[in-house]
Amino acid sequence: MKRLTITTLLAVAILSGCSSTEEVVPDVPPAELYVTAQQALQSGSWTTAIERLETLDSRYPFGAYSEQVQLDLIYAYYKNDDLALGEATIARFNRLNPAHEKSDWVLYMRGLTQMAQDRSFMHDIFSIDRHDRDPEPARKAFRDFKRLLDRYPNSQYAADAKARMIFIKNRLADYDLATVDFYIRREAWIAAINRSQQIQKLYPDTQAARKSLPLMLTAYEKLGLQEPIENTKKLIALNPVN
Template identity: 40%
Template sequence: MRFVKTCAAVMLVTLLSACSWWGGDKLAPDIPEQELYDDALEAMDAGNYALAVEKFQLLEARYPFGRYSEQAQLELIYAYFQTFEPESAAAAADRFIRLHPNHDNIDYAYYMKGLTAFEKDRSFITRYLPLDETQRDPGAALDSFESFSTLVNRYPESEYAPDAQKRMLYLKNRLATHEIHVASYYMKRRAWVAAANRGRYVVENFQETPAVPDALAIMVEAYTELGLTELAADANEVLSLNYPDYQRRTFKEARSTLLHTATFGLMGEAEEPAVPARPTRSLGETKAEATAEKEAQEAERSWFHKATFGIFE
């Protein structure tokens, strides 16, 4: 009987330890910190950013207080950025800023945080098709502008500050134009107070942008509809003095004559609402290049308008 009990105990122990015999609980061998870091850098140099992310994550997990831990956190931000993981890149940048507020390369973390938000909503479609980014949700643009602004204000001597300033200029124009689109929507819905407030916000917060004259024109038109003649006169005076060549057009809902509607735009006249100015798409585009692009777009729209008898424009 004792022999049977002994055999049963041996079999039970054998079954319980079978997974460890076959390698089920086998742990990955410890890799030296230097080797892990070198492997991650080699993956980065080879363009294998997914492998680099894996190596840097393993390095942080195995050696959280090692000699390469801080540098690995910085490299991880860039690796996430290259693998098109904006949320992970932003989280890694925030984590580095929180853990190392006095680090020598803290400016790089702010720059990558702003750059990640800058590229977040620029998909393949928006890059290669003529879509108007100013009509999209400005949330990512606001986050990017805030990060770049912090970088420029706190670290004006940073090597990343000049590029951040250029991107801030583009973002400022884009945000201002977005406000004009919203104000135009309110004008078409005859929400005069909301439209006037949007126009005033642009004038107060986005000075020296192409959207300012449109904002002033909206204020003039909205205040006039509200019967606030003094405010309308003040906005009109500012517009006339600062932008004497501004071509005034209504921002209200377009109203066509019966003849214009019946002939599909071939005869009669229609009151066309103003089109908000758009920010420069290229960061280094000159004024002459922007003017040439605008004229080409107007010529293309005019041809399309004629070919479709004004139905789709």
């Protein structure tokens, strides 16, 4: 029954993605088209908003609404999980508007877009915690949020960016911890020690750093290194796992 439920769910998701037909956007003045795009954005009708905004962007690339259309597309693409299109639009906007007054928001949205790429449809549907997957999008998001804090410390998005950096830091530490566990199971003791030390250096205030200590102790014990064994036992006593 569970297999049937999952199969049915996936089939519905695939069919719903394939069943939509592209709507022909009427040839109306840009102001009217922009109003309908804004109405779609405000109602959360992301697909409709994207259709209207893309039409504006293609028909009037240098019109009065061009900059705002691109900003709206960045947001709509993010909300609609069109992350590659969002990233491309951000790159285009930055290239054309290197000193725009909303550059902090664009940088913030790039971080959000990168962060969203660190998950997948399957993980969301089944609430799967795959902290061992490639964290490169998370690293990029971390860099963007850090860049936001460095460049625009007074931005209204700074506080949220800082909170997200804490979340991402734990995500990256958990990835490294999964790697340590992999090395331990493969009896790659030196590699396990090196990666554990990396966690403790880069992410000292995370649970992963504390959890890496017993794994590092195991590696030292397997290698028969008495002094590191004693030092690691002291660190474990000072840094218990909560």
